[in-house]
Amino acid sequence: xSNRYAxxxxxxxxxxxxxxxxxxxxxVRGAVGHIERVLTEFLDPEREAFGINAGTETQLYRVRLxxxxxxxxxxxxxxDVLELEIYEHWLEPAPDSSHQENPS
Amino acid sequence: MPVTPDHGPSREPALLIAHSPHDxxxxxxxxxxxxxxxxxxxxxxxxxxxxxxxxxKLVNTEEKRRGVEELGxxxxxxxxxxxxxxxxxxxxxxxxxxxxxQELGRKMIEVRARLTAEDQ
Numbered sequence: 271x272s273n274r275y276a277x278x279x280x281x282x283x284x285x286x287x288x289x290x291x292x293x294x295x296x297x298v299r300g301a302v303g304h305i306e307r308v309l310t311e312f313l314d315p316e317r318e319a320f321g322i323n324a325g326t327e328t329q330l331y332r333v334r335l336x337x338x339x340x341x342x343x344x345x346x347x348x349x350d351v352l353e354l355e356i357y358e359h360w361l362e363p364a365p366d367s368s369h370q371e372n373p374s
Numbered sequence: 375m376p377v378t379p380d381h382g383p384s385r386e387p388a389l390l391i392a393h394s395p396h397d398x399x400x401x402x403x404x405x406x407x408x409x410x411x412x413x414x415x416x417x418x419x420x421x422x423x424x425x426x427x428x429x430x431k432l433v434n435t436e437e438k439r440r441g442v443e444e445l446g447x448x449x450x451x452x453x454x455x456x457x458x459x460x461x462x463x464x465x466x467x468x469x470x471x472x473x474x475x476q477e478l479g480r481k482m483i484e485v486r487a488r489l490t491a492e493d494q
Contacts, residue, residue, distance in 0.1 A: 287388045287389055287391075287392035287393075288392060289391045289392050290392075291436060291439060291440040291443060292392075292394075295397055295399045295400075296392075296393055296397050296399065296400070297399045297400035298399075315436040315439075318434055318435075318436035318437070319436040319437055319439065319440035320437070320440070321434070321437060321470070323431055323434060340400075341400075
């Protein structure tokens with residue numbers, strides 16, 4: 271199984287707002303960061319939540335975001351990061367210059 | 375759609391619909407209570423029951439979470455963690471036709487009567 275993303279790739283977490291059971295927190299949608307680690311595949315929780323117990327294996331990644339890009343009023347250390355695990359269908363490629371954009 | 379980190383409930387319809395009340399990350403709140411909590415007998419039984427329902431593919435973990443999310447802000451904010459699990463399991467089992475509201479209602483009366491008798 272080939273993964274769409276590799277360690278170090280710049281990514282954007284999709285800013286989608288459909289109703290359903292979603293494991294991507296609201297406050298990171300639209301944020302730009304990079305792939306910290308390629309994990310394994312899990313059943314898609316968005317399907318599992320409606321009783322689909324097989325056949326929806328989806329690649330999971332650990333994503334690293336700069337805290338300062340998430341919170342406009344962030345007062346912590348400038349190199350503080352947030353890592354969280356995101357399914358592949360919630361990721362989009364982001365150009366290298368994207369880290370200069372403020373997702374807020 | 376605006377791409378904004380979330381800082382509280384939105385009144386914008388699409389955001390309001392998509393933002394389940396359990397997803398509170400980033401919203402203003404007081405200090406987190408990190409004290410240890412010893413599980414009560416009810417909480418242990420509830421945890422065991424949900425594990426059994428998952429193993430037997432009757433209510434999986436994501437269905438249980440969805441059932442909690444669908445309870446709405448007031449119920450989520452009022453019930454305890456395992457109380458939310460119990461209500462969610464009842465909802466999902468009902469959705470699947472495995473338990474009826476009538477059966478559940480009668481059983482609740484039976485259990486309440488037993489617990490009341492034990493208290494006396």
